[in-house]
Amino acid sequence: MDTSPETSGAAAPATYKVAITEQHAGRILLFDRNAQWTDANVRWSFSTGNATGWDHPFEIRFRDTQRYGMIALMTFGKPGEGRAAIVNVSSKAHLTRADVLWSARITTYPHCIERVPGTGTVVVAGSRDRLHVFGPSSSDPATLKEVQTLAFTKAHAVLWDDQNGLLWVTGGTVIRSYRVTGTMRDARLVEQGADIAIAGNGHDIQPDYSKPGTLLVSDSHHVYSLDKKTRKVTTLVKMAYPKSYVRHANGQSMWTTDTNEDDSAWGGPTVHFSVGGDRTRAGAQIYKARLYTTQFH
Template sequence: MPRRTLVGLCALLLCAPAAGAYAVEPGWAVAVVDQGSRRVLVLQSAEELMAYRGPDRLPVVWSWSADLAPDLADLGPATTWTSPDEAKSRIRGGRRFLLVTASGGLAAVVDTTTGATRWATDAGAAANPHSIELLPDGNVAVAASEGGWVRVYTASQGPRATAHAEFPLPGAHGVQWDRRTGLLWALGDDELTALRVGGTPAAPALTAVRAVPLPGRGGHDLAPVLAAPGRFWVSTLTALWQYDTAAGRFTPVRLADRAAERDLKSVGDEPGTGRLLTVAPEHTAPCDWCTSVLTFHRPGGTRVLRGTHLYKARWWGGGW
């Protein structure tokens, strides 16, 4: 397949509607990665968050930290859980799992009902793990930005399995399984790559089947467009895009505030409402890459969670 990028002529317009244009029921909760408290915090729904005025009490309904997980003591969370940077919800076999990574090296899959760790490893602080995905066979994919790789660990073989297949990808920041294509998609500094996971659960293999240059440098977040299966949200340093896997085309996304399209650490849409949730750093001390602000689009609005150092925010729902 030619290595080329097709940029759509028409942008997707995601501007805030007129007042009263949306009448929705409370939807999915919101999970945030708070580097300040070293916790994953599951918050109330967007509607409930918009009613939150704080700062007396954060609207937290559930939380998790590797610091408080006894079964992770062997992996030294005091150092490996430094700067947590990813939190995803996945549902398998009727159970919800929390998927996390941290720049300190930890990658883990946690059963949210029992709090037990299903699988975990220390990939090393030098690798800077940045995203994680649970595959259908129980194995786990991890993307590491400084390591410049995507790995599939044989998590199906045991809770501390470290054997893995590795694919080099400079600046690997995002990884997502797409059940429609049966491919593992990975986002790097300059390229979106589709990988076929072959071999066996005990001995996986990774082969690139598509490599698409990004329309801008600095790929950071990769997330499924839940309202349009077969598409991905892709954030770069200066813009927000959707990538259509069938058409092989990037389309720029236009927000009501053009500045809000830049330097996004995370992006995702809520099914049923069309609401978009983004997080971008404030570039202030003590955490230059963090923020205390959640930003919603369509309908628009922000919520300041005082005292937090947020890195990413995800909708807490679904079983894709």
């Protein structure tokens, strides 16, 4: 078993873009991987103003739509008061809450959000105890409304698997998968396959872009490689409190950690890379780092 991130054969690419959820400032920021992560080098941003329910950004991911092109899916908040939101990435470089296409109040501490293409379904992981399923009445995300709520203790991460038509979820000591039946307001999640046991407090799920048949799942002290077909889990990395973990198509790993699990901030100032040097933003509290891509695998 590996005890450190994979570096063999990996080489830093010329450049790619990385989005971070910066909880201290209440901002989502996009940088070139190889640039210095200063204000002058911000390529795209979403600022919340740290308004109630919009503070502490937890999730950012990018998805393609027929109507809007690229959109950003985001979650924010504190215990008891949070938001899930969608914005149109292509509208301008620096966005605020005034640019939101859709948002919903989520009181279960929303940590992650995913959109299922073809059905219009949006799923939000409320980290306290449930999944929130939203369905639209048209291609306009403003028509999304909650159509299903499922119990899921400590639900932290959701990810659509377009290869197998499954929605993967992790939280607590399990990884679970769902089929999506129906479309629009009739969409519902139905469990598919047996639960997969992990050590505890499942935290993140991302594609392994270097191995398209696998997912990367993190919990409090491990990063696992999950074979999507066989559902076999293998420990890839041991580390303390990984908050996000992904591998670029070239094999380079990128991850964030909580440097002090006992304080109220859920991240540190540094995004780590297995090759090419880390990136630090002084004073930041970075919860997740995401590759700037709409690809699912």
